[in-house]
Structure formats: C-alpha cells, structure tokens
Amino acid sequence: MDAKICAALLSQVRETRPLVHHITNTVTINDCANITICAGAAPVMAEAAEESAEMVAAAGVLVLNIGTLNPAQVESMLLAGKRANELGVPVVLDPVGAGATALRTDAVLRILKEVKVAVLKGNAGEIGVLAGAGGKVRGVDSCGLAGDPVETAKACALATGTVVAMTDETDVVTDGERVVLVKNGHAMMDRLSGTGCMASSVVGSFVAVADDPLVGAAAALAAFGRAGEQAAAGARGPYSFRTALFDELYALTPEDLEEEARLEVV
Numbered sequence: 001m002d003a004k005i006c007a008a009l010l011s012q013v014r015e016t017r018p019l020v021h022h023i024t025n026t027v028t029i030n031d032c033a034n035i036t037i038c039a040g041a042a043p044v045m046a047e048a049a050e051e052s053a054e055m056v057a058a059a060g061v062l063v064l065n066i067g068t069l070n071p072a073q074v075e076s077m078l079l080a081g082k083r084a085n086e087l088g089v090p091v092v093l094d095p096v097g098a099g100a101t102a103l104r105t106d107a108v109l110r111i112l113k114e115v116k117v118a119v120l121k122g123n124a125g126e127i128g129v130l131a132g133a134g135g136k137v138r139g140v141d142s143c144g145l146a147g148d149p150v151e152t153a154k155a156c157a158l159a160t161g162t163v164v165a166m167t168d169e170t171d172v173v174t175d176g177e178r179v180v181l182v183k184n185g186h187a188m189m190d191r192l193s194g195t196g197c198m199a200s201s202v203v204g205s206f207v208a209v210a211d212d213p214l215v216g217a218a219a220a221l222a223a224f225g226r227a228g229e230q231a232a233a234g235a236r237g238p239y240s241f242r243t244a245l246f247d248e249l250y251a252l253t254p255e256d257l258e259e260e261a262r263l264e265v266v
C-alpha cells in the first residue's frame, strides 16, 4: 500500500465512473451526491424498500449511512445489503451516532449480523463503541476513545469481520491484521457537518474499483484528506471551506495525490 496505488485508484474511479448507491441521511444527502461526483463516480440515492434491492444490481458499491435512520429505512438497508452480497457488490456502512441511542447501536449490530459489510467507516467514538472498547458518542459527535486508537480499530475489525476505517486527525484503516494510517486532512474538516458522511461516499467510490477494500478505503481517505488540505488554504471559515472541499477533490490529480498522500503502513 503506497501513494502510487492511491493515484492509480483515483484514475480508475474517473475512468470507470462506478455507480454509488446510497441509502443515507437527510442532513447531508446532497453533499454525499456531489462529493461522489467530485471524486469521479456517479451517485444515486434510492431508499424505498420497493426499489433498493433492484437498484443495487446496477451499482458498483452500496453505501449505508444511519444518520437519520428509522425502522423502515433499516429494513430497506437490509434488503439492499443482502442483494448486494448475492451480487458481489461491496457494502460500506457508516454507523453515524452508534452508541448515542439504542436504536442506532442495535441497527448497526443487526446490519453487521445480516449483511457482509466490506468497510465499516466511523469516527473514533463510534468505532470505540462497536469495539466494546469504551468509545463515547454524543449526538453524532465522537467524544473520543478510552484506549489506543490502533488497538481499538483492530479490535473492532476482528469483532465485526470488516475492514474498519476510523476517522480522526490520523485515520486508522485495518482488517485486524494489516494497519494503514492516513495522515492527510485538516482540522477544518471537523468544523463542518457531514465530512464523515462525505468520507463514506468517497470510500465507496474507491472501494467500487479496488480489489482490496482496505486499500480502497485508505486511498479514498488520503484523497479526501488531501482535498481538505488544499481547501483550507484559502478558506475564511467552514462554509467557504465546504465549497473549496468539493472543488479541490474535483481538481485533485493522480500526480498530486501520488506526491502528497501521507500513508504509514504499521
């Protein structure tokens, strides 16, 4: 896993333009659609239970995000997720707010039990909760971890049988054995609602074209983080940063990513 692979995957997303089927929250749904386009992929949001399994047949990846979940939406996620498994379409799960309420925690555990998830992408608090390692979540925000981030992410990966992508200042991507740290990004990304959801959309875009979900997730977080670094340069505050974040991901070249991706394989 190195910066060259990140660049190659970015090119591949743009060449193949995979369809990224989202069942996601109402807060950031539009941001997720547009960041997917800026990554080079094609979004579709389709959550009705009457169509979610049908839509996933056309997709390169399914992104499930429980940010504004309700019981009917969870049933639709399960239908789409099971169909994705039958078809070999990878599934990315964003456990937004897991640990904040029982509904959220239970929904994530049920999806993980009934659907084979390729990548579980959460913030530190969410992953800590799902690892049973003392994470804390208030609303949708991480209140941090009790223990070591790498050990927590590894424990979560082993407990869930997924690749875990735990976002923070340094992102930790692991399948429980291999560990990649991604050091791209900017603190401004934490001053804006939805960067975590957008990170899941970008992860989905890359996982759709990658042979290995761990490599796809790490490359995606490097690309998104690099866009964040570039966007912060001219931003006056969170909202001008937001606009620049889309523009910088759209403008990101494989050459720049190969030079600037800051990965550490541990």
Ligand SMILES: Nc1ncnc2c1ncn2[C@@H]1O[C@H](COP(=O)(O)OP(=O)(O)OP(=O)(O)O)[C@@H](O)[C@H]1O
Binding pocket: 122, 123, 124, 140, 141, 142, 167, 168, 169, 170, 171, 184, 185, 186, 187, 188, 189, 190, 192, 193, 194, 195, 196, 197, 198, 199, 221, 224, 225
């Ligand atoms: N302090 C930071 N420095 C660099 N990058 C950061 C920092 N905080 C967050 N990021 C980046 O921002 C993105 C979102 O991560 P974060 O952990 O904030 O998600 P989140 O809290 O779930 O987001 P949200 O709930 O607002 O959608 C990731 O790509 C992460 O790498």
Ligand SMILES: Cc1ncsc1CCO
Binding pocket: 025, 027, 028, 067, 068, 096, 140, 193, 194, 196, 197
């Ligand atoms: C603020 C918020 N509440 C539910 S989902 C969401 C978007 C970012 O997680």
Ligand SMILES: [Mg+2]
Binding pocket: 123, 142, 189, 190, 196
């Ligand atoms: Mg955050």
